[in-house]
Amino acid sequence: MQDVLPEDWRYWDMVMTTANRLANQYGFERIDLPIIEYTELYARGVGTASDVFVQKEMYTIEEEDGSSITLRPEFTAGFMRAYLQNGMASWPQPVKLFILGPNFRRERPQAGRYRQHSQFNAEILGETDPAADLEVMMLAMNVYRSLGYQGLTFQLNSTGCPVCRPGYIEKLKAYLAEHSDKLAPVDQERLRRNALRVLDSKEPGMDALLAGAPHIADNLCADCADHFAELRGLLEALNQPYSVNFRLVRGLDYYVKTVFEVWAQGIGAQAAVCGGGRYDGLSEAIGGTAVPGVGFGSGIERIILGMKEQGVVPPAPALPQVMVAHFGGVTKQRAVELAFSLREVGIATRLAFARERRSMKSQMREANRAGIHYVLILGEEEVAKNQVTVRPLLGGEQVTMAADELVAWLLQ
Numbered sequence: 001m002q003d004v005l006p007e008d009w010r011y012w013d014m015v016m017t018t019a020n021r022l023a024n025q026y027g028f029e030r031i032d033l034p035i036i037e038y039t040e041l042y043a044r045g046v047g048t049a050s051d052v053f054v055q056k057e058m059y060t061i062e063e064e065d066g067s068s069i070t071l072r073p074e075f076t077a078g079f080m081r082a083y084l085q086n087g088m089a090s091w092p093q094p095v096k097l098f099i100l101g102p103n104f105r106r107e108r109p110q111a112g113r114y115r116q117h118s119q120f121n122a123e124i125l126g127e128t129d130p131a132a133d134l135e136v137m138m139l140a141m142n143v144y145r146s147l148g149y150q151g152l153t154f155q156l157n158s159t160g161c162p163v164c165r166p167g168y169i170e171k172l173k174a175y176l177a178e179h180s181d182k183l184a185p186v187d188q189e190r191l192r193r194n195a196l197r198v199l200d201s202k203e204p205g206m207d208a209l210l211a212g213a214p215h216i217a218d219n220l221c222a223d224c225a226d227h228f229a230e231l232r233g234l235l236e237a238l239n240q241p242y243s244v245n246f247r248l249v250r251g252l253d254y255y256v257k258t259v260f261e262v263w264a265q266g267i268g269a270q271a272a273v274c275g276g277g278r279y280d281g282l283s284e285a286i287g288g289t290a291v292p293g294v295g296f297g298s299g300i301e302r303i304i305l306g307m308k309e310q311g312v313v314p315p316a317p318a319l320p321q322v323m324v325a326h327f328g329g330v331t332k333q334r335a336v337e338l339a340f341s342l343r344e345v346g347i348a349t350r351l352a353f354a355r356e357r358r359s360m361k362s363q364m365r366e367a368n369r370a371g372i373h374y375v376l377i378l379g380e381e382e383v384a385k386n387q388v389t390v391r392p393l394l395g396g397e398q399v400t401m402a403a404d405e406l407v408a409w410l411l412q
């Protein structure tokens, strides 16, 4: 878990502002969801074969009344719960929503992988059109492009559906069983538990071994094959770079049909900047009516790591260029009044604090550290004559002027 200090907050601000702006431009509306849900939502939604469950990544609390609650490890199950619970099925369909906020997973900490991470998530609920898949993919992609990322590509796969996936898994298992002597123990275990995850293996030798494995794209039912072909056609119509990656299987159980990630140059395949896909069976898995859905989640810390690696520099926040300095007593009262009157007219202003008379040298040091351009000095003489002395810190002459000329002078 990390503290976000001011130097990094600039990056957060830029990412969140860009995400908000583009999400709105694509017609997504912001919502918020609670950080805690009943554990059962994730058992049924995210699934007990998912990484979050199998690797015991959830922060779960057993309540005194016997209920079990969990810090959200992801957003999608919560989105679907909120859709069902708030009667969104009776809103005009589809419902397009987005969110920004923290998620919690007890992962082994490593670069780009934290126990508290924040995600930008966008979801389209109540729509089966492959153009909806395209839209969430393009929203993610265009956020990274707007931020200044280079070398972006989509990794795309179809993960089939309950009609065609079991047949594919049987073929994959048969292939892997033929080569089981070459599988590392961890992959042997995956083969027993969830054969699709073997495709995801980073063990040495697996690239060669999997080169001959069957591809799910060749084993889709007609409905999934049509969906996949249309989505690819749309990506091509928009000239988007994508690779069909038959080894892209994602660690959450709810996916059907489309799964995708965005990879960026220099960040590495392991650190996908986002991941998402379609989850048409999720609603029924958590006890609702059938509601199709598609969306993605993008880790904000990951986006920021990528920005730093790619040399993207966020704009500095608009901090004061003006500081009001004084010598205590009556000059302090006048300084306080001046600082607030400047803020009132929209001039960002820093006020020097001092319980007693404070040396001008100390106030100048503070001004320099704070990147101030002009120090407005109120001494007893200035107060008596209703004047202000302006000391420029970036070069130029010190001037004393009538207090009522100050605002026009500063604005100029």
Ligand code: HAM
Pocket (backbone or CB within 6 Å): 073, 074, 075, 076, 105, 107, 112, 113, 114, 115, 116, 117, 118, 119, 121, 122, 123, 252, 272, 273, 274, 275, 276, 277, 278, 279, 294, 295, 296, 297, 298, 299, 300, 301, 302
């Ligand atoms: P996910 O791939 O588990 O998918 O996470 C989405 C993104 O969140 C990842 O691509 C990564 O950027 C970031 N992320 C995940 N875990 C961590 C971590 N421990 N530290 C830092 N960043 C992390 C989901 O969560 C799905 N709910 C996405 C989705 C939305 N699918 C459909 N709709």
